[in-house]
Amino acid sequence: MANNTAQLQEKSHPMEDLLRMDRMPHIWCSGCGLGSAVTAFVEGLKKAGVSYDKTAIVSGIGCTGRVAGYLRLDSYHTTHGRAIPFATGLKLANRDLTVVVFSGDGDLFAIGGNHLIHAARRNVDINVICVNNFIYGMTGGQNAPTTPLGAYSSTAPFGNYEMPFNLVGLAAASGASYVARWTTMHARRLTDSIATAANKKGFCFIEIVSPCPTVFARKNKGGTGLDMLKEFQTRAIIDHDADPTTIPLNMDNEIVCGEFVNDDRPTFWENVQAGIKARLEKFANWEEMQSNSRKISHKKDRKYTSSRDSSIMRRNT
């Protein structure tokens, strides 16, 4: 009996092998969706069967930026907005790794927006998980690029004047290989999506619509975290065939969820390899042609190409 209790205490948390238990409790507010998002991520990784030793997680700054610090993986907490280029470098320099960027909507779409669209365009083989809570939580509820028109925030005391980004639309339009949107209500489907993305090559983007009771709900009369989840439940519909560019999120419209894009197109590295191969084959023929033509052509030229490194000379002039 005593033995059993000891065992229970020893393995007290079902996700202990992937969480840094010595860092608990975490800093997130009660009712926040990040706990569900992290749980879905951990379960998704388990389901995908990827090696934890070969999985790296990169975060930017913000509430979601703290995710990297709580996961027992190779984890990198970088500067604001720069998680994606950091992850790109990490992935390209060690292509055995599964690299996941886990960050918030402000980090990935405001300060880091340029990096996101370019990484999607390149189709770098990384997964980007964006927790969208419609607001800047860590700094105290300022306007985000996702804050719905008319919603209140600390920097929009008269209601937000700006049109928000449609994250899935932007990712799909930029060329992502996999695009999905779920809310933290859709725990099982979100887990499946994360597992799919973990084993899929190319740029994968998953938006997780998440409640922020502390600042977003407080300023917009959204109630508690649970109230927000209930609201998500009533507003969410699943439509895999929806065109991701036509499903923006407002204050009270339908939250269209689903896997909108699941394509196979060559990744950045595959294109690099193919490009070099094609060029080298061409170059080999070209060299052959050059040496043949040199035999017949004027001796005058030879004087200039006789340097032991003529190609360098040519590049320098």
Next chain:
Amino acid sequence: MFKKSRLIGEYFMQGDIACAEGALAAGCRFFGGYPITPASEIAERMAMRLPLLRGVFIQYEDEIASIAGILGASWAGAKSMTATSGPGISLMTENIGLGMMMEAPCVVVNVQRGSPSTGLPTSWGQSDMMQARWGSHGDYGSISLVPNSPQEFFDLTITAFNFSEKYRLPVFIMADALVGHMTEKVVIPPVEELEIIDRKYTNKKPEDYLPYDYGKNLIPDFAKAGDGYRYHTTGLTHDKRGYPNMTFECQNELVPRLVNKIKNHVDDISLTEEYDIEGADVIVISYGITSRTILPAITMAKKKGIKIGYLRLKTVWPFPEEKIRKLSKKVAGFVVPEMNLGQISLEVERCAHNDSIVKLVPHPGGGIHKFEDVLHAIEEVAYGK
């Protein structure tokens, strides 16, 4: 030919290209960059050479992504580099601070142009010297090497990689457009004659490893991503486990260490070249291309019978404080010609204190010093005018 990682022999080579070749010789296999005059040739050379050496070349969307990318690559174990000019460095500074805090080895080449702002894109200057030291917010030790010829651009690129691997930080190479675009003889020695230092990986098991635990030399051992160490790295103030710890105690242990790990090794890092220092009345201190353009003034001063010495800094940061302090007690004064309106001369003034005169010969960039100006300054110091 391009499949060779080192081109051994004598070449007539542009400075920027010599830099790229130096990086490849040092083992650089990741380049992330963004085009900018006058540093684009480095990226172009890397784009051609790296893929054939199984390395990675990527042209990022901006300089911010470039520096973030090479930090990521550094964490994957690659020797990584980016090259840019003043405006690019200004964009990079935040993530250079991240590199200092995370202690990620990498090399940042700044081929300086006339500044500030867009300044003189195709012309040269040396006005980013203080930025290299203090550019990113906060206290940290930094290393900057300044070449004065394509040959030295090659050599110092290798040295920069060695220092970055050894001391675990982003190292600057502060070239300028004149050195970068100059074409001269460059000799690439055989492999065995080059000293290449690789980073020190930990030999501890993952369960015993503390990523920011350090020994006497204040430098933590490295463990790369994918090796099963599964540790955390952050730009926040962190403890030896790499975990964020926002306390005074932790800050007081971490930040002084970042400064001291360089300060304590000044003798190893500081590279200088000196001529006729012993018994000199006046010492000319210069660095980079200025050290070559002012040589006529030194020759003239010698002809006039002035006891003149010449100190050239290959390493500008960390500044050789002790050396200047000792010299300042022996000489009448220093003359510091530089292609800015007074940056390194401030350091010399600080070290010379009140022991000797320090005379700046400023130049805003875009040209070279008139040797008469330098000669005039030397005479002023020598004759105590």
